[in-house]
Amino acid sequence: MVRTLRALAWVMGIACVAIGLFHMVAGNAAIPGAEDADATIDSFGRFMGAIFAGYGLAWLWAVRQSPIPAAAVRLLSGVFLLGGLSRVLSIAMEGRPHGFQVVLMVIELGVPPVYFWLADAEERAVQARA
Template sequence: MARAKVLRVLVLTMGYACVAIGLFHVLLGNASIPGAESAGATIDSLGRFFGAIFAGYGLAWLWAARQSPIPAAAVRVLTGVFLLGALGRLLSLAVDGWPHGFQVALGVLELVLSPLLFWLADAEERAAGVTRPVTRQEAPPSP
């Protein structure tokens, strides 16, 4: 039962944090990115656009948190997107070098939280006794 509680807290936290961060970027533009204050109008526009997308991503986490039980499939998809972002940071590191220290800390957080969220994804479904339906490929052969 403890795993289910941790999952719920993490899903809610992800949702609220992503909405807040996304709106922060929409409202502040380049000023919301350490070291990017003078990046120009194109990067400002891009950052504000992605801020709105990130706020929507947070709303998807909050939608998942409102379900009972929290759907494991939704957690896995949302966590996959989160992990893809972390992998993008690693690619950027390999191509362009080390970013601002705050961005490094965020990347570490993303790389640590992703496996935890994948591990916890079905915690509420398990606690509620929800079983995944057998798909056609998994069904035993008929006699």
């Protein structure tokens, strides 16, 4: 379980940094269905890209700790889950978005429980060895 936690945390961190940087560089072109959106949406998307890249850096910080702090994994997973729940709220309030956004929502709702389950795997392994 420790290897799984480490691998998933690395993947999450790298993916979030890459996605965030892509949004910063590409602007509206990075948002499916928003290619023709105005400057306000472009500004918001680029800003959120920077925030998402920072979120990815937080994952990379956490995974470089030994042991990986369970509290950090739970907090970062909770933020990711909150993003998925926000998409559910958006669907309830505004209707169905581009299909790619629905796929992202499923990932954002499905992945956090795995991290919650694995969060203290390394801390438990260190305690067991001691």
